[in-house]
Amino acid sequence: MTAPASRLTASGLTLAYDRRVITRDLDVAVPDRSFTVVVGPNACGKSTLLRALARVLRPVAGTVMLDGERISSWPARKLARTLGLLPQSSVAPEGITVSDLVARGRYPHQGILRQWTREDARVVAESMRATGVEELASRGVDELSGGQRQRVWIAMALAQQTSLLLLDEPTTFLDIAHQIEVLDLCARLHAEGRTVVAVLHDLNQAARYATHLIAMRDGRIVAEGPPAEVVTAERVAEVFGLRCRVIDDPETGTPLVVPAAPSIPAASDVVKVT
Amino acid sequence: MNPIRTRADSPWGRGVGLRVGGLSWRVSPRALVVAVVFAVVAVVVSVVSIGGGDYPMSFGEVVRALAGRGDASTDFIVNQLRLPRAVTALAVGAALGLAGALFQSLSRNPLGSPDLLGFTQGSATGVLVATVLAGGSGLGLAVGAVTGGVLTGVLIVLLVGRNGAHGQRLVLVGVGVAAILTGVNGYLLTKAQITDAARAVLWLTGSLDGRDWKQATPVLVMLAIAVAVTASCGRALRTIELGDEGARALGVPVDRVRGALLAVAVLLASLAAAAAGPVSFVALTAPQLARRLTRSSGPNALPAACLGAALLAAADLAGQRLVPGHQLPVGVVTGLLGGGYLIWLLTTERKAGRL
Ligand SMILES: Nc1ncnc2c1ncn2[C@@H]1O[C@H](COP(=O)(O)OP(=O)(O)OP(=O)(O)O)[C@@H](O)[C@H]1O
Ligand SMILES: [Mg+2]
Numbered sequence: 001m002t003a004p005a006s007r008l009t010a011s012g013l014t015l016a017y018d019r020r021v022i023t024r025d026l027d028v029a030v031p032d033r034s035f036t037v038v039v040g041p042n043a044c045g046k047s048t049l050l051r052a053l054a055r056v057l058r059p060v061a062g063t064v065m066l067d068g069e070r071i072s073s074w075p076a077r078k079l080a081r082t083l084g085l086l087p088q089s090s091v092a093p094e095g096i097t098v099s100d101l102v103a104r105g106r107y108p109h110q111g112i113l114r115q116w117t118r119e120d121a122r123v124v125a126e127s128m129r130a131t132g133v134e135e136l137a138s139r140g141v142d143e144l145s146g147g148q149r150q151r152v153w154i155a156m157a158l159a160q161q162t163s164l165l166l167l168d169e170p171t172t173f174l175d176i177a178h179q180i181e182v183l184d185l186c187a188r189l190h191a192e193g194r195t196v197v198a199v200l201h202d203l204n205q206a207a208r209y210a211t212h213l214i215a216m217r218d219g220r221i222v223a224e225g226p227p228a229e230v231v232t233a234e235r236v237a238e239v240f241g242l243r244c245r246v247i248d249d250p251e252t253g254t255p256l257v258v259p260a261a262p263s264i265p266a267a268s269d270v271v272k273v274t
Numbered sequence: 275m276n277p278i279r280t281r282a283d284s285p286w287g288r289g290v291g292l293r294v295g296g297l298s299w300r301v302s303p304r305a306l307v308v309a310v311v312f313a314v315v316a317v318v319v320s321v322v323s324i325g326g327g328d329y330p331m332s333f334g335e336v337v338r339a340l341a342g343r344g345d346a347s348t349d350f351i352v353n354q355l356r357l358p359r360a361v362t363a364l365a366v367g368a369a370l371g372l373a374g375a376l377f378q379s380l381s382r383n384p385l386g387s388p389d390l391l392g393f394t395q396g397s398a399t400g401v402l403v404a405t406v407l408a409g410g411s412g413l414g415l416a417v418g419a420v421t422g423g424v425l426t427g428v429l430i431v432l433l434v435g436r437n438g439a440h441g442q443r444l445v446l447v448g449v450g451v452a453a454i455l456t457g458v459n460g461y462l463l464t465k466a467q468i469t470d471a472a473r474a475v476l477w478l479t480g481s482l483d484g485r486d487w488k489q490a491t492p493v494l495v496m497l498a499i500a501v502a503v504t505a506s507c508g509r510a511l512r513t514i515e516l517g518d519e520g521a522r523a524l525g526v527p528v529d530r531v532r533g534a535l536l537a538v539a540v541l542l543a544s545l546a547a548a549a550a551g552p553v554s555f556v557a558l559t560a561p562q563l564a565r566r567l568t569r570s571s572g573p574n575a576l577p578a579a580c581l582g583a584a585l586l587a588a589a590d591l592a593g594q595r596l597v598p599g600h601q602l603p604v605g606v607v608t609g610l611l612g613g614g615y616l617i618w619l620l621t622t623e624r625k626a627g628r629l
Pocket of ligand 2: 046047048088168
């Protein structure tokens, strides 16, 4: 079996903040036109990996390659038209409106003499419509709910119009309906031909939407491949330290993780309630 | 017509597309109006200011003299004696407003202004060293102010470190440096000859008395450079306000832009201090007022510069007229106004629950 072609690959990556090494000698390839989902416990290095893949963090050792060239040799704006990153946490400038924030995603498409074109306006409107925030266009970002804000940030990343999109926890803060909405949006972007990489915390959602799943722990990739192969009870125990059963999702047939029932001691054994 | 399209397009009322041939910009009409209004206010206040003094002139007389059509004596008084001071006021005000807007945007903090970050104190240290060592000639004071301001900038950048030249850290380090330099300045003052100390104290309050083209020209040249740099980095700066990670992901050369703008802001603030002394609060208030008036995020650089010029011209006029027969240095007036403004700002922010 030959591995699928990859525009975005990394080899021998060592990533560190100052002197604190997070991952050592990591190899990873994002399959083309895949919906790749990265899972793993908090602080295992998921965001760090995404930062390196987007050239926001410079590796201590190793290289990231994009379209056959070292990513470090890509011109900044050309890179930003090819690969987009939505960071896990971003700050909205004080008093900015939704449409203004989404419009900032157009930065790599603009120049000093070409600052705002009809195309920019069209793409911004379309991105807001795709994420369902067009109703909020003239509202201040400060006054939105967490979920609305998250969708505005996704709209900004969409306005960047990149064929590779890295999303760090796009569903955080969202209620279940909006989580599914964002994942459906990602699936649609994927179906339209983009390569999408997302960090998710919900294993069942990851298993349902991913075409390629990467499981990380302590800065290492523990397993990767199709969700049906990666998500097993032993793997979940190994990566998350959680006892569980894995059954078939009745809707999609993808793996469904059901945590084991806790062995709760009788209340009288713990504290005397009076 | 798709109603969603129009709704999504309507917010551009705040930023109107401007197209000339294949070129296109986006301008905010509100920001433009604020800038123009305050530029006009600044000029009108300056003309009124020039008309006052021991030899009062009407508004019309001053304008005629400025246009080169006055008689010999008004021409001399207006263009030789009073115009340089008025231009210095405008240039210093604009420089402080612009420097403040840049500092506040770079530090992502409304308190990030040269008087709170230690740059002004650094300029003062430079002036005092020049006074103690060289007796404080006019040129010595100016060189001291610029050297002091720039060295303080280098010191702060070194202390903050490469990855933290933004946000909280810059403000905290700056406030610390400001406190230390204030102590150093007090010590230097005790070491100076009594006459030199008197001159230094006069400079330290911030004054426009007896300023001529020698003081105005360096600030004007730096302003021109600063406006050009700000215009070319403006979009990048607005993007950096989204956070370093987001800005890098959008292809902004974050370190290069920040370095260039920090250098520009430091030079503006020090040259302004060299010309007029450490005039306080203009750099703090002008960008804040500009933001409130334009109601748009971003550095609001041009409105802040125009507001700064108007504020300083008005403060100078007030200093000359407020107490009959007695001139207050402009730094005293801005200190009084700015302190009041700061208290108002803190209380309203507190009421709004933002503090
Ligand atoms: N900017 C930073 N500076 C220093 N250390 C950092 C920085 N960002 C992350 N770290 C550290 O690197 C390690 C990996 O963090 P990372 O953000 O990659 O985890 P993560 O897998 O994304 O976790 P989470 O699920 O909580 O988002 C953590 O120990 C964290 O403390
Ligand atoms: Mg993370």
